[in-house]
Amino acid sequence: MATTAPAKPHNAPPSTKAEIVDVRYPHKELVERLSPGGRYIDAQTDVDSPWVPFGDTAAIKHLAFDVRRNLFSNILWVKGPGVVGTHLHRGTITMVCLEGSVKYLEYDWVASPGGLILEVPGEAHTLVTDHPDGVKLFGWMEGPIEFYDDNGDFSFTADVWWFIEHYENYCKEQGIPINEKLYL
Template structure:
């Protein structure tokens, strides 16, 4: 490639980048900052487990929640229909079916279709980035309940309404 061809190719790339930047500015979704103390709150889910909603994105069916517990807690057997990413903030947690145990700073990826039983050690907090639904099973392996981002959003809204808190619609996009 000659110097002139290289310059023309570089100009073309630069022009395309400018056009793409303009499209992103015009049509792209804005960055979102959620202050974990001011913009959202903990609410009771089940047993000793509390949930904090960080994000509900209805177009892709993804949602980001944190779970925490003071005493040791267990969440029944369940299956994810989409990928789950987990970030351990504090404490320890894992699944009875696996040999690993998450500790602060650990990252876990869970593949769709896996069935497992969550446990969380006392004082644990974990953030889960979930896609799709979660199916919960009874001890006899019959389906008990299906939950998704709308379920967690509903619980958040109900908690806010019951406690006179303003629903932060900025968590839903």
Template sequence: MSTPIEDAVKPYDGPRLYGMVDDMITPGALDLDCDERLWVPQGEHSPGVEFRPLMFQPGEGKFVNLLRGRRQGVVSRHRHVGAVQAFTLRGRWHYLEYDWWSEEGSFAFDPPPGDVHTLEVPSDCQEMITLFITTGAYIYVDADFGMLGIEDVFSKIDKTREHYRDVGLDVALVDDLIR
């Protein structure tokens, strides 16, 4: 007969629940100076900004990525459809609509839905990198609230596949990020 301590160090050996997917691990996820090819240009609504995808969950409309801005000024103006969590890893940023700043080591939570944010990187910041956990979509808008475009988990997957293909990375790496 085994002791409680011996049982505690054994892996679970029971049945796996139906529909469960394998866990995912991304070694070096917070290597902020990784291979430059992993950084995907954000696109026309955020020139000079890139993202490094860490996970896509199409079934939940969720994506996790590092966002990097190496230019100062407005990074984007967008409206949220779902909640967003942000951990600032390097530099600082804020929303023009609020008085607070998210600086290195800060956590920010944007509750859903519908708030409009104009994300700005200040002129004294050479590089901003923030880990964003996003549910739903960003609707890019102009200063008069005119819609410029939509970005969601599906457009992020497509953009990442295209970029990886263009820079010579294996597109199968994208599939490894989908859960």
């Protein structure tokens, strides 16, 4: 019986050319015509997106809205020790802890800066930060998030449309132009 040698790992190709290279690939013209293109959103300042209050002790910096997939991205900032009430995810959530720390009462871990948080549809969580400076979480969220009160009764649903309205209403109230770069 013949055996095959294991494949060798590939290294990144060498490059010394610091200029745009014309890459030819199938459907390039369609991509150039129809793609919304890449973009940069400054998350360090309020140039591209302001901090929008989310309750009394938190704020959200909206980064992207994709209405086709009910997908949205933002940074959640809980400004000191506090809680974001119990919520049930109906889609996948991927977050990175940027500053501070956070935990879910339902788990035995605490996320710290650089830590990756993965959440699956169908689970309810109660987000808590005990850190004196609170927490900042960067997230990509897909699908609706259902929020519940302290008795477990349904309060409201936050989906891409809710997050767009949250952003746009604040901008209108503050006289801030709507940033079209946030819409994919």
